[in-house]
Amino acid sequence: xxxxxxVLRHASADPGRIAVSGPRxxxxxxxxxxxxxxxARALADQGIGRGALVAVAQADPVALLVAVLAADLxxxxxxxxxxxxxxxxxxxxxxxxxxxxxxxxxxxEADGPPAEHRPAPDDLTWACFSSGSTGRPRAVxxxxxxxxxxxxxxxxxxGIGPDDVVLIPGPLVSSLYGFAAVHTLAAGATAxxxxxxxxxxxxxxxxxxxxxxxxPHRLPAxxxxxxxxxxxxxxxxxxxxxxxxxxxxxAAAAGVRVVSYYGATELSFVAVDADGAGLRPFPGVxxxxxxxxxxxxxxxxxxxxxxxxxxxxxxxxxxxSDDGGWMTVGDLAEPHRPGEVLRLRGRGDGAIQxxxxxxVPEDVEEVLRKVPGVDDVVVVGxxxxxxxxxxxxxxxxxADVARxxxxxxARAELDPAQRPRRWYAAASLPRxxxxxxxxxxxxxxxxxxxxxxxxRLT
Numbered sequence: 001x002x003x004x005x006x007v008l009r010h011a012s013a014d015p016g017r018i019a020v021s022g023p024r025x026x027x028x029x030x031x032x033x034x035x036x037x038x039x040a041r042a043l044a045d046q047g048i049g050r051g052a053l054v055a056v057a058q059a060d061p062v063a064l065l066v067a068v069l070a071a072d073l074x075x076x077x078x079x080x081x082x083x084x085x086x087x088x089x090x091x092x093x094x095x096x097x098x099x100x101x102x103x104x105x106x107x108x109e110a111d112g113p114p115a116e117h118r119p120a121p122d123d124l125t126w127a128c129f130s131s132g133s134t135g136r137p138r139a140v141x142x143x144x145x146x147x148x149x150x151x152x153x154x155x156x157x158x159g160i161g162p163d164d165v166v167l168i169p170g171p172l173v174s175s176l177y178g179f180a181a182v183h184t185l186a187a188g189a190t191a192x193x194x195x196x197x198x199x200x201x202x203x204x205x206x207x208x209x210x211x212x213x214x215x216p217h218r219l220p221a222x223x224x225x226x227x228x229x230x231x232x233x234x235x236x237x238x239x240x241x242x243x244x245x246x247x248x249x250x251a252a253a254a255g256v257r258v259v260s261y262y263g264a265t266e267l268s269f270v271a272v273d274a275d276g277a278g279l280r281p282f283p284g285v286x287x288x289x290x291x292x293x294x295x296x297x298x299x300x301x302x303x304x305x306x307x308x309x310x311x312x313x314x315x316x317x318x319x320x321s322d323d324g325g326w327m328t329v330g331d332l333a334e335p336h337r338p339g340e341v342l343r344l345r346g347r348g349d350g351a352i353q354x355x356x357x358x359x360v361p362e363d364v365e366e367v368l369r370k371v372p373g374v375d376d377v378v379v380v381g382x383x384x385x386x387x388x389x390x391x392x393x394x395x396x397x398x399a400d401v402a403r404x405x406x407x408x409x410a411r412a413e414l415d416p417a418q419r420p421r422r423w424y425a426a427a428s429l430p431r432x433x434x435x436x437x438x439x440x441x442x443x444x445x446x447x448x449x450x451x452x453x454x455x456r457l458t
Contacts, residue, residue: 002072002119002123002125002126002143002144002147002148002182003069003072003148003182003185003186004036004069004072004073004119005119006185006186006188007019007029007032007033007036007069007185008033010029010033010162010185010188011029011030011032011033011034013188014029014162014188015028015029015030016028016029016030017029017162017188017190018190019031019032019185019190019191020032020061020062020065020181020185020190020191020192020193021165021190021191021192021193022060022061022062022193022194022195023060023061023062023194023195024060024062027062029188032065032066032069033069035066035109036066036069036070036073037070037073037114037115038109038110038111039066039067039069039070039107039108039109040069040070040071040073040074040114040115041109041110041111041112041113041114041115042070042107042108042109042110043070043071043074043076043101043107043115044074044115045110045112046101048074048076048100048101049074049075049076049115049117050074050075050076050117051075051076051077051124052074052075052076052077052100052101053076053077053079053097053098053099053100053127053312054067054071054076054077054078054079054099054100054101054102054103055079055081055094055097055099055101055102055103056068056071056078056079056080056081056102056103056107057080057081057082057083057085057090057102057103057104058083058103058104058105058106059083059195060106060195061171061172061181061193061194061195062193063105063106063107064080064172065172065181065185065191065193066106066107067103067106067107068080068126070107072117072119072123072125073114073115073117074115074117075115075117075123076100077123077124077125077126077127077141078125078126078127079097079099079127079128079139079312080126080127080128080129080172080173080178081093081129081173082129082171082173082433083104083173084433093129096313096315097139097312097313097315098313119144120144121143121144121145121149122143122144122145123143123144124141124142124143124309125142125143125144125147126141126142126147126178126182127139127140127141127142127312128140128173128174128175128178128265129173130175130264130265130266130317138311138312138315138316138317139311139312139313139315140175140265140266140308140310140311140312140319141308141309141310141311141312142268142308142309143309145305146268146305146306146307146308146309147179147182147183147268147306148182148186149305149306150268150269150282150283150284150305150306151183151186151187153269153282153283153284154183154237154269155187157259157272157274158211158235158237158259159234159235160183160184160187160189160211160235160237161187161188161189162187162188162189163189163210164184164187164189164190164210164211165189165190165192165208165209165210165211165232166180166184166189166190166191166192166209166210166211166212166213167192167205167206167209167211167212167213168180168181168184168191168192168193168212168213169192169194169196169197169198169202169205169212169214169218170196170197170213170214170215170433170434170435171195171196171433171434172193172195173433174432174433174434174435175265175434176213176215176239176240176434177213177434179268180213180237181193192205192208192209197218197435199221202221202222202225203225203228203229204229205225206222206225206226206229206231206233207229207230207231208231208232209231209232209233210232210233210234210235211233211234211235211236211237212233212235212236212237213237213238213239214236214237214238215238215239215240215434215435215436216238216240216242216243216244216247216260217375217376217435217437218435219236219238219243219247219251219258220247220250222236223247223250223251223254223256226254226256227254233254233255233256234255234256234257235256235257235258235259236251236256236257236258236259237259237260237261238258238259238260238261239260239261239262239263240434240435240436242344242362242366243258243260243273244369245276248260248276252276258276259272259273259274260272260273260279261273261279261282262279262342262344263282264329264331265308266307266308266317266318266319266327266329267302267304267306267307267308267327267329268304268306268307268308269282269285269304269306270282270285270287270300270302270304270342271285271287271342277341278341278342278343279341279342279343279344280341280342281342282304282306284304284305284306285302285303285304285306286302286303286304287300287301287302287336287342288300288301288302288303288326288336289301289333289334289335289336289342291335296334297332297333297334297345297360298332298333298334298335299328299330299331299332299333300328300331300332300333300342300344301322301326301327301328302326302327302328303324303325303326303327307327318330318347329347330347331344331346331347332344332345332346332347332351332360333345344362345360345362345363346360346361346362346363350380350439352379352380352381352389352391353381353388353389354381354384354387354388354389354390354391354417355386355387355388355417357417359379359381359391359417359418361378361379361380361439362379363414363418364379364391364393364410364414364418364419364420365377365378365379365393367409367410367413367414368393368395368406368409368410368420370409371401371405371406371409372401372405373397373398373400373401373405374395374396374397374398374401374406375396375397375398376395376396376397376429376437377393377394377395377396378393378394378396378429378437378439378442379391379392379393379394379420380392380394380439380442380443380446381443382422382443382446382447383447390420390421390422391417391418391419391420391421391422392420392421392422392423392424392446393406393420393422393423393424394424394425394426394429394442394446394454395423395424395425395426395457396425396426396427396428396429397425399425401425402457403423403457403458406420406423406457407419407423422456423456423457424446424454424455424456424457425454425455425457426453426454426455427453428453429442430442430445
């Protein structure tokens, strides 16, 4: 983790302040720093130091934070792995990404002089996986400054500081939640890290939190808990997908300011909406939407100090770069000029080609989410012998959501090519560890036609 030095400073200045609150209790900054220091000594005693890649997969989020802090103190690069992976899956991933050591349990600790590593901006201090929802995961690695230098900008946008209690209700192996933990510790605040989304514990967590990092579809549940239990929540930092206008309005009515952003594991922050007026470049970010001749949409290319270093072990993925220092992951947007709002239209590799038309799934999903009873919806293309693919919607929500109501909404607001031709219902959508709908996995299941969790709407 690229904040060990900051944690040591907080431990010296305010040793009793709670640094992390996890499933097994609280840990003050002094105790967190001491545990990380002893674990770093143990790593150094094993010859693990600068540049070494260390795989960590502790199920306890506090133990995971200790491990990555220790790696930073030793000069190593922590590679965050999902503890939910099967042994077979983990072996497959480890074979593709050579590591110096792997720890699934809490790191061993050793007494002795502290590990000696002087932090540098170009240290490789964080690696995590970005796989979308199917296929072999790709490990994204980033340097220290690509995160830490952005902290001051996020401080200014969100107002998060040392007096805050920040709820991070998701797995830290996700870059969204991992960044949230890093930023909270750097700020000297308290990070509440349950390790996973827990509806049953949400009311108690919200009762103490002043800020939260969350994905869009979780925000309504957070507001429900706030309404039921009360609490000091004042800021919600929302990333990962488009945020519904109604959710932002409801949050404002509850006294919660929403700061939403667009980014990617590979790109970090790209654009931010701090007031509901639309996405504009995050500080330090240049945006270039490259629209091919004759096309309505273009790819979003980004140049900034916050970009990753690439994929480990020569893996390939959506990340591309050019000689000018620009990068893209293939996201689509309307034409954009400096000073304008960025209007995203989805990921290029998720666009549906149907009968010669290109359909952006997010455009369809935005309309269908307005139908009463729909909690969430995913739109994908499913194979068709003549059209190539047809637009297919999978709805998560109340059991009595009728196809008639969905089709009526589609007819009212969508062009004919955009309207789903196949409809399914699911009690719950498959999701990535970060809580985002697993679009690729759902498309695979639909193509296979053997998922008992999907019910065809007729």
